Amino acid sequence: MPGPPPKPPGQRRRRNANPGETLLPAAGREGKPPPWPLPGKKLAGEAAIWAELWKTPQSVAWERLGWTRVVARYARGLVAAEKPYALPPLLAEIRQLEDRLGLTPMAMRRLMWKVDDRDEVAQRGPERKPAAKRRLKVVDTDAVAGA
Numbered sequence: 410m411p412g413p414p415p416k417p418p419g420q421r422r423r424r425n426a427n428p429g430e431t432l433l434p435a436a437g438r439e440g441k442p443p444p445w446p447l448p449g450k451k452l453a454g455e456a457a458i459w460a461e462l463w464k465t466p467q468s469v470a471w472e473r474l475g476w477t478r479v480v481a482r483y484a485r486g487l488v489a490a491e492k493p494y495a496l497p498p499l500l501a502e503i504r505q506l507e508d509r510l511g512l513t514p515m516a517m518r519r520l521m522w523k524v525d526d527r528d529e530v531a532q533r534g535p536e537r538k539p540a541a542k543r544r545l546k547v548v549d550t551d552a553v554a555g556a
Contacts, residue, residue, distance in 0.1 A: 432525040433466035446477045447485065454488040465492060466524045467511045476510070483510060 412520040442463035445451055462468060462480055469501065471480055483506040489495060492501045517523070 411519065415521070430521045430523045431470060433454040433469050433522055435466060435524050435526045437464045437466050438468040438472065443472070443477050445481060447481045452488060454491075465474050465512075467517070467522065470511065470520075470522060479506070480510065482506070489491065519551055 422499060442460050443458065445455075454507070459481070468480075477543070486499065486503050486506065490497075490499050507513055511517045511520045511522050
């Protein structure tokens with residue numbers, strides 16, 4: 410097990426020891442996906458997965474890091490893994506690539522990536538807490554006293 414998650418930046422003793430989280434835009438990456446980096450043509454289903462992956466918030470970080478080939482291998486492997494009777498080693502490899510690419514919540518935490526949803530929260534406005542009257546329940550005191 411990797412241990413406990415890192416403390417928030419304000420609670421750390423050495424604030425320069427950990428650079429902090431990378432904020433990713435909630436809207437994801439804009440524009441067309443990058444060109445297919447693997448040799449040959451895309452196989453059936455890869456084009457749709459490739460386009461879908463490059464719209465995610467994580468794709469902004471992949472582009473900065475130059476991970477296009479890794480994402481392409483993931484897309485190719487995912488097409489094969491989603492077929493009936495996919496071999497367990499292939500499924501394990503896909504799961505590991507999902508973790509390395511930050512496609513699961515735990516993987517995003519390990520990579521210290523966070524989706525910046527401040528704009529969405531601002532658009533929704535403050536959350537309304539239920540009024541005290543709506544939380545209280547009327548109780549029949551005669552029924553309770555007679556029990």
